[in-house]
Amino acid sequence: MVKPIITVEHLFAQYGDTQVLKDVNLEVNTGEILVVMGGSGSGKSTLLNHMLGLKTPTSGTIMIDDVNIFNAKNKQLRNLRKKMGVAFQGGALLSSLNVADNVRLPLEHNTSLDTQTIDIMVRMKLEVMNMADTGHLMPSELSGGMLKRAGLARAVIMDPKLLFFDEPSAGLDPTTAVELDELILTLRDAMNMTIVVVTHELESVFKIADRVVVLFGGEVVANGTVDDIKNSPDERIHNMINRQPNTHRDDGEVYFNRLLNKDKD
Amino acid sequence: MNIEIEKYNNYQVIKLYGEVDLSNSRSIKLDIIKLIKSKNNIIVDFTHLQYIDSSGMASLVEAFNEAKENDTEFHIVGANGSPLQVLQLTRLNTVFNLADSVEVVGNNG
Incomplete structure (x- = not known):
């Protein structure tokens, strides 16, 4: 069971x-x-x-x-x-940070991984979300679908066991x-x-x-x-x-x- | 997580057992990079690997880059189950040199 x-x-x-x-x-x-x-x-x-x-x-x-x-x-x-990872309805990205910096936040706060490893993980997750080469964009420059995908990238950046969407x-x-x-x-x-x-x-x-x-x-x-x-x-x-x-x-x-x-x- | 390193022909084979995650990916990366800096060709054997997270995959990307810079070979063999799905999900199957087994690479290198 x-x-x-x-x-x-x-x-x-x-x-x-x-x-x-x-x-x-x-x-x-x-x-x-x-x-x-x-x-x-x-x-x-x-x-x-x-x-x-x-x-x-x-x-x-x-x-x-x-x-x-x-x-x-x-x-x-x-x-x-x-x-646990949480993807909020509107993405809930910090408007003052670009996409990549939003996505990397949980890793910066919770791990002691090398910067290059974190950089690669962020690009990898954006690739999975079909958002390659968008890391430099600000949240205000994203469509509704991209905001959700960026929010999802951040939610799964730590490979959570449990995801809320x-x-x-x-x-x-x-x-x-x-x-x-x-x-x-x-x-x-x-x-x-x-x-x-x-x-x-x-x-x-x-x-x-x-x-x-x-x-x-x-x-x-x-x-x-x-x-x-x-x-x-x-x-x-x-x-x-x-x-x-x-x-x-x-x-x-x-x-x-x-x-x-x-x-x- | 357990790691075994053994020689097979012209390669150092890193056998990964269990799970690679945030708790051990950095030390595995450093072990592999140390071998690469000593001009060893590398085979990472996924046959007995049950799970690898993004930090593990990113660490292998860094090791692969190190191998390129040192002009040594870097192969991943035996990927199956969840690690194979992660390779496909992240499209790293298009980045790494993948093969079925240590023998396939080691006998042809």
């Missing part, structure tokens, strides 16, 4: 009075691509932020590589973060989106990475996912293979897949209580 590298148990999170995650439970197995899918406001970005340790939950635990990230010691977290294909033209999906599959296969992708792009989900977790209103409403999701009898998932507007409505009593702010649950 494959051992999970991430285990999320009974995770609850709220912003103010709003419950954003409600009893989320999931596992990510070593070597798989797990896609967390959901519409706007479904809680998927909140879940990602909790997995990255950027947010503290109301209750619940997240174990990554046998470390409980919410009560780990600083040294444990530092060691864990060296095994927020909305890899959002806002990209279809060809560039497909290229990024291919890249994600190649990284998993060649570098043995475990990859968690957060997205609402269906084409991407169906192409890359080994397993899909669907969030709706902060709850996990499905957890299975792409075929499981496609064949789900759940109307909310059916509507999402068929790009139908959400017609699910709470019943009258729940609505009434909400109007009177009576019941926060």
Whole structure:
């Protein structure tokens, strides 16, 4: 049996009075691509932020590589973060540094490798991202797709065991989106990475996912293979897949209580 | 990670075992470069290598460059599994001289 590298148990999170995650439970197995899918406001970005340790939950635990990230010691977290790479939605490059200097940052901070070795690693990763000869460019000179690929180059510069990718294909033209999906599959296969992708792009989900977790209103409403999701009898998932507007409505009593702010649950 | 160095005809063969990563890639590079500076032809044997990360590959690029500057041969043999995929992913398979085995290179050099 494959051992999970991430285990999320009974995770609850709220912003103010709003419950954003409600009893989320999931596992990510070593070597798989797990896609967390959901519409706007479904809680998927909140879940990602909790997995990255950027947010503290109301209750619940997240174990990554046998470390409980919410009560780990600083040294444990530092060691864990060296095994994790994060590609943020817009690339999140530092605007004052060129592409190469952005990509090399994690190596400068976390290793004592020779400068020439780091230079070669940076050029190698840019080559993999199909961005050869762009190291001298500033982030402001890059297209949306290039920003994402540069962000991905930085995320994988340390060859992490675990890669988180927020909305890899959002806002990209279809060809560039497909290229990024291919890249994600190649990284998993060649570098043995475990990859968690957060997205609402269906084409991407169906192409890359080994397993899909669907969030709706902060709850996990499905957890299975792409075929499981496609064949789900759940109307909310059916509507999402068929790009139908959400017609699910709470019943009258729940609505009434909400109007009177009576019941926060 | 384990490394064995032995002679085969006109070559020094560096056999890599286990995993090459950030923790050991620099020392492996220095070992190989030392041999190159002594004008040895090099075969790096990947047959028993299970994993090599980007720092390992970059270190081998540096060693390969050193070999060119010293006018010595530099070959990688026996790449398979994940290390072969990394060579292909990084397109370094187009950079290095690759062969199936030590014998293929060593008996023809």
